[in-house]
Amino acid sequence: MPILTREFYTRPATTVARELLGALLVREIDGQRVSGLIVETEAYTGLDDMASHGRKRRTPRNTVMYGAPGHAYVYFTYGMHWLLNAVCEPEDQPAAVLLRAIDPQEGQTIMAANRPGRPPREWTSGPARLAKALAVARDQNGLDLTDQGGGLWIEAGSPVPDEQMRTGPRIGLGSVVEPWLSMPWRFWIADNPFVSR
DNA sequence: ACGGAGATCTTCT
């Protein structure tokens, strides 16, 4: 399948989040493909999104969000978790799409090894879980997702029909106020068992 | 099945 292009990401975060559903997230580990269909995403829009790391201004952590679209923004939170985002919208506009869940396809042996003691259903059903399963961490921050050379990219998949798509408020936004708290910027595929709860 | 809390450290105020 073709790799998604820079143009794909150079659009509003909500559009990219919607269209990433059904695409294939691919990680290369020891020369092997480890992949999963994207089944859940969240959009974090620009400077005016009070739930986004990109709000207000550029900082050492969020600097990748301000860079060119199509790159990986990977950050550390809660003292133990890494979360993977795809930067979108034109450069200097700090927007990104959080990848919240994937449906494992290739390299399941490697995922199992990265998620010891867990049943398959818990390998990739959450943003920190999928990062762990695909061995995504600090080293992957800033990688170009449109270039296979970095070992992490996204390939086009079969489009998800509207009737299989669901939207709702984003998850885990503790002290964020309205209207950002309830904007329907979480997208998922109906009835997919890997969507986080 | 469900709910509460701890883990653990980076980032920004």
Place this chain on the structure above:
DNA sequence: GAAGATCTCCGTT
């Protein structure tokens, strides 16, 4: 010094 785009464990039901 406090909070965080989460997960897991352990308690009770």
